[in-house]
Amino acid sequence: xxxxxxxxxxxxxxxxxxxxxxxxxxxxxxxxxxxxxxxxxxxxxxxxxxxxxxxxxxxxxxxxxxxxxxxxxxxxxxxxxxxxxxxxxxxxxxxxxxxxxxxxxxxxxxxxxxxxxxxxxxxxxxxxxxxxxxxxxxxxxxxxxxxxxxxxxxxxxxxxxxxxxxxxxxxxxxxxxxxxxxxxxxxxxxxxxxxxxxxxxxxxxxxxxxxxxxxxxxxxxxxxxxxxxxxxxxxxxxxxxxxxxxxxxxxxxxxxxxxxxxxxxxxxxxxxxxxxx
Numbered sequence: 001x002x003x004x005x006x007x008x009x010x011x012x013x014x015x016x017x018x019x020x021x022x023x024x025x026x027x028x029x030x031x032x033x034x035x036x037x038x039x040x041x042x043x044x045x046x047x048x049x050x051x052x053x054x055x056x057x058x059x060x061x062x063x064x065x066x067x068x069x070x071x072x073x074x075x076x077x078x079x080x081x082x083x084x085x086x087x088x089x090x091x092x093x094x095x096x097x098x099x100x101x102x103x104x105x106x107x108x109x110x111x112x113x114x115x116x117x118x119x120x121x122x123x124x125x126x127x128x129x130x131x132x133x134x135x136x137x138x139x140x141x142x143x144x145x146x147x148x149x150x151x152x153x154x155x156x157x158x159x160x161x162x163x164x165x166x167x168x169x170x171x172x173x174x175x176x177x178x179x180x181x182x183x184x185x186x187x188x189x190x191x192x193x194x195x196x197x198x199x200x201x202x203x204x205x206x207x208x209x210x211x212x213x214x215x216x217x218x219x220x221x222x223x224x225x226x227x228x229x230x231x232x233x234x235x236x237x238x239x240x241x242x243x244x245x246x247x248x249x250x251x252x253x254x255x256x257x258x259x260x261x262x263x264x265x266x267x268x269x270x271x272x273x274x275x276x277x
Contacts, residue, residue, distance in 0.1 A: 039092045069126075135154075
């Protein structure tokens with residue numbers, strides 16, 4: 001039976017495809033049950049790699065079933081269609097952070113502080129549950145019509161307590177800390193902190209902090225002092241904060257609780273701030 005027909009039978013009316021990968025697609029749909037638009041991620045297990053089906057997908061589903069936070073995308077239900085397809089029904093967002101940055105060039109100081117605080121709140125919640133994301137990037141930070149952050153895509157997420165080290169190379173190179181690129185065992189919670197530092201840099205400058213086109217040379221670039229575009233109007237306290245998040249040595253990188261307590265985040269936040277500098 002066609003997947004759209006199955007979904008319609010369950011009260012969902014697909015409107016359009018809003019995302020597509022090699023073995024999954026995301027459809028926007030209306031929902032009678034939830035009285036709102038939803039995003040339905042349809043995973044084709046037959047097209048996916050065996051490692052994803054047996055290792056990463058079960059981890060993602062376990063995490064999604066457990067987490068509940070205002071700044072993490074809410075999952076309404078899981079629909080199994082035979083043994084081949086899995087549909088994950090989630091709340092719909094308006095756009096991702098990368099698209100927003102492309103629209104406005106860079107995010108204003110007050111709006112950056114508000115959105116980054118929401119990200120930190122969500123990651124702090126995850127780390128307290130010993131859950132790590134390992135793929136935080138602008139594309140995985142969604143924004144609602146009410147300008148609220150929603151973290152999504154736990155495809156590389158896993159459970160990891162403070163003594164756990166990871167060895168799997170995962171995520172996107174541009175947001176990946178040096179210890180992973182160097183092939184070292186790593187603290188996955190410090191991975192998330194580094195990725196948040198990259199996200200904040202991109203928000204306030206509209207550019208990436210490092211050129212990731214040559215992976216071999218990337219750790220050398222990451223070791224250097226951060227350079228800011230001449231056009232970027234970034235206050236010194238924010239620059240210091242980003243430098244703290246992007247510490248080359250992971251042992252010197254703060255925990256997410258220390259990130260939340262940083263003075264830059266303690267200043268006033270303006271929910272209604274303009275998103276363009």
